[in-house]
Amino acid sequence: MDFSIFSSITLVVIFLACTLIIWVAGVKITRAVDAITTYFNLGEAFGGMVFLAIVTNLPEIAITSVAAYHKDYDIAISNLLGGVAIQTVVLVLIDVFGVGRSAPLTLKGHSRVLILEGVALIMILTLVMMAKQFPSQMVFFRSTPLEWLILLIWLGSVFSISRLAKMEGRPVDDGTKLSTLRHPKSPFRGGIQSAIWVLAIGAILTLLAGWALEYSGEILSKRWNISGVLFGGTILALATALPEISTGIASAKLRDYNMAVSDIFGGNAFLPVLFLIASLISGEAVITTLSQSDMYLTGLGILLTCIYMVGMVLHSRRQVFQMGIDSLCVLLTYLLGLLGLWAMA
Numbered sequence: 115m116d117f118s119i120f121s122s123i124t125l126v127v128i129f130l131a132c133t134l135i136i137w138v139a140g141v142k143i144t145r146a147v148d149a150i151t152t153y154f155n156l157g158e159a160f161g162g163m164v165f166l167a168i169v170t171n172l173p174e175i176a177i178t179s180v181a182a183y184h185k186d187y188d189i190a191i192s193n194l195l196g197g198v199a200i201q202t203v204v205l206v207l208i209d210v211f212g213v214g215r216s217a218p219l220t221l222k223g224h225s226r227v228l229i230l231e232g233v234a235l236i237m238i239l240t241l242v243m244m245a246k247q248f249p250s251q252m253v254f255f256r257s258t259p260l261e262w263l264i265l266l267i268w269l270g271s272v273f274s275i276s277r278l279a280k281m282e283g284r285p286v287d288d289g290t291k292l293s294t295l296r297h298p299k300s301p302f303r304g305g306i307q308s309a310i311w312v313l314a315i316g317a318i319l320t321l322l323a324g325w326a327l328e329y330s331g332e333i334l335s336k337r338w339n340i341s342g343v344l345f346g347g348t349i350l351a352l353a354t355a356l357p358e359i360s361t362g363i364a365s366a367k368l369r370d371y372n373m374a375v376s377d378i379f380g381g382n383a384f385l386p387v388l389f390l391i392a393s394l395i396s397g398e399a400v401i402t403t404l405s406q407s408d409m410y411l412t413g414l415g416i417l418l419t420c421i422y423m424v425g426m427v428l429h430s431r432r433q434v435f436q437m438g439i440d441s442l443c444v445l446l447t448y449l450l451g452l453l454g455l456w457a458m459a
Contacts, residue, residue, distance in 0.1 A: 140360030170357035173324020196347025198415035212366025218438025234271035257393035
């Protein structure tokens with residue numbers, strides 16, 4: 115379907131309708147993943163890193179694949195790296211609306227698993243910045259070796275974190291039914307098969323809505339004369355972060371605080387893996403085409419992640435406007451970062 119034939123008002127309606135679909139699907143997916151991870155005793159953090167992180171990033175997968183096919187990288191790359199920064203800021207919203215006055219999010223959700231996820235994320239983002247300087251002529255299976263190294267680090271982190279999560283989790287007897295394993299605060303009703311169906315259908319809806327979101331948003335950005343880097347790193351990144359917002363707040367309401375944080379850290383670590391997918395589709399090394407603004411967004415993502423990791427270590431109980439001190443620092447840092455991005459654009 116050619117969205118360019120629609121008026122700007124129609125495109126705005128499509129854009130908003132897709133955001134609503136992504137939000138509702140995200141809430142349903144969270145309840146299903148909560149039931150699945152409980153049934154199979156996978157641990158909250160592992161469920162957040164693998165199931166939620168990949169499913170909630172389906173819009174980014176669709177955007178990156180389409181952009182790579184058309185070899186139009188500006189919006190897609192900025193969406194990925196801007197998504198790392200803005201999805202970290204999602205933790206601020208979870209802190210305020212998901213946890214509230216009881217305690218800061220990083221006091222409720224902290225573990226060795228989350229620290230390990232944060233370290234893996236910083237390693238991956240550092241490789242992204244290094245890849246910018248890598249010669250594009252050194253191609254390995256239609257991509258640079260650093261893109262494959264990012265994939266290996268992500269897979270290695272998933273393996274290590276899954277083992278650590280099982281060590282920290284409580285054992286569950288084999289053959290226990292979902293009705294006896296359901297999280298005490300989980301509103302999901304039905305068996306494990308129902309949970310899997312909800313996850314699958316929600317993933318398909320999220321993927322389709324993400325594609326329409328990118329397509330309509332790209333046309334609107336051109337009509338409103340907004341640069342691809344600025345649009346992809348802010349407006350589109352915020353729209354595609356809606357699954358993380360809905361699933362994160364829903365996880366916090368279920369008191370799955372580790373899953374809420376792991377969804378963000380795990381999802382952010384997964385996003386740079388999409389550079390490899392983009393390179394394989396386009397036939398050229400995409401990660402070497404990063405602009406200065408993209409490098410700036412990558413550094414901002416690293417900085418925001420480090421702030422929350424410090425909060426997990428210090429365990430401060432102090433709150434300001436129903437958010438932890440670390441969340442306040444993240445919010446202020448991100449807003450200042452946006453001013454710098456606007457000046458660069």
